[in-house]
Amino acid sequence: MKVLGVGNAIVDVICKVEESFISKNNxxxxxxxxxxxxxxxxxLLSGLIIEKTVxxxxxxxxxxxLSMLGNEVGFIGKIxxxxxxxxxxxxxxxxNVNYLYKKKKxxxxxxxxxxxxxxxxxRTMCTYLGTAGKINExxxxxxxxxxxxxxxxxxxxxxxxxxxKAFDKAIKNANKVAMSxxxxxxxxxxxxxxxxxxxxxxxxxxxxxxxxxxLINAKNFNEVIEFGKEIKKLLIITRGENGAVSINDKKTxxxxxYKNLNIKDLTGAGDLFAAGxxxxxxxxxxxxxxxxxxxxxxxxxxxxxxARL
Numbered sequence: 001m002k003v004l005g006v007g008n009a010i011v012d013v014i015c016k017v018e019e020s021f022i023s024k025n026n027x028x029x030x031x032x033x034x035x036x037x038x039x040x041x042x043x044l045l046s047g048l049i050i051e052k053t054v055x056x057x058x059x060x061x062x063x064x065x066l067s068m069l070g071n072e073v074g075f076i077g078k079i080x081x082x083x084x085x086x087x088x089x090x091x092x093x094x095x096n097v098n099y100l101y102k103k104k105k106x107x108x109x110x111x112x113x114x115x116x117x118x119x120x121x122x123r124t125m126c127t128y129l130g131t132a133g134k135i136n137e138x139x140x141x142x143x144x145x146x147x148x149x150x151x152x153x154x155x156x157x158x159x160x161x162x163x164x165k166a167f168d169k170a171i172k173n174a175n176k177v178a179m180s181x182x183x184x185x186x187x188x189x190x191x192x193x194x195x196x197x198x199x200x201x202x203x204x205x206x207x208x209x210x211x212x213x214x215l216i217n218a219k220n221f222n223e224v225i226e227f228g229k230e231i232k233k234l235l236i237i238t239r240g241e242n243g244a245v246s247i248n249d250k251k252t253x254x255x256x257x258y259k260n261l262n263i264k265d266l267t268g269a270g271d272l273f274a275a276g277x278x279x280x281x282x283x284x285x286x287x288x289x290x291x292x293x294x295x296x297x298x299x300x301x302x303x304x305x306x307a308r309l
Contacts, residue, residue: 007059009077055091065275136162155182178204268307
């Protein structure tokens, strides 16, 4: 198998809202808020019109993108044997993803992410992890990890306790490890742990400009470039309208963002960028072509609603 994704198995519920909904519910626009009470999640959802429901989760989105590009991929993520869990599994299998998890009836339901799209196409996420947040080392197949060229992890998954043990087991048995920092919220919450991962345990790191600057407390982007050269890893940074950059050991490569796009929804832009980049990486593309493929995929996804092409 080329790429094995390990992440939160989340069903995305996509709704369009006005700016006032964000402020009224004390949400921070363009970020992800973890919701620990299922009743709070249902309260937010009440009264909203659902545009689409789809198997989601950051890494799962990337893995589906990789599958659509013709790569053999798999995914491990914890779901419950409930109606949403059934839909989640079916959604991955329909996209030719090897789903390497045997669901059973859990105490908590399958995880759900409410994706709120404002008129400017920004997305604000409210995530009730449910059983996805209870992933543990027993859910990780050592055989699947060993038989994959590269594993791809998400910052959303990392947490103390069982998820950390699952993370550690996956990294320990992997041939190569890629990880997305996922969200500034995650970076700020786990800064010291993420910095240790980036410096010492990962081979490929995906981040947007906001996340990487927060991680290293950078005052400007030049400090990010210098940091990337010092750690001697493969660091890939998306910069919105300023394009994307990869720092591979001491070499920096940049590509420009596409212009004049009909942007409808930024959900999944980073996920599909990672899919395109990793497609190039595992198929021995040049750094410029890897970045270009990532840019191509992210440009396509933001011109439709949802995170699946």
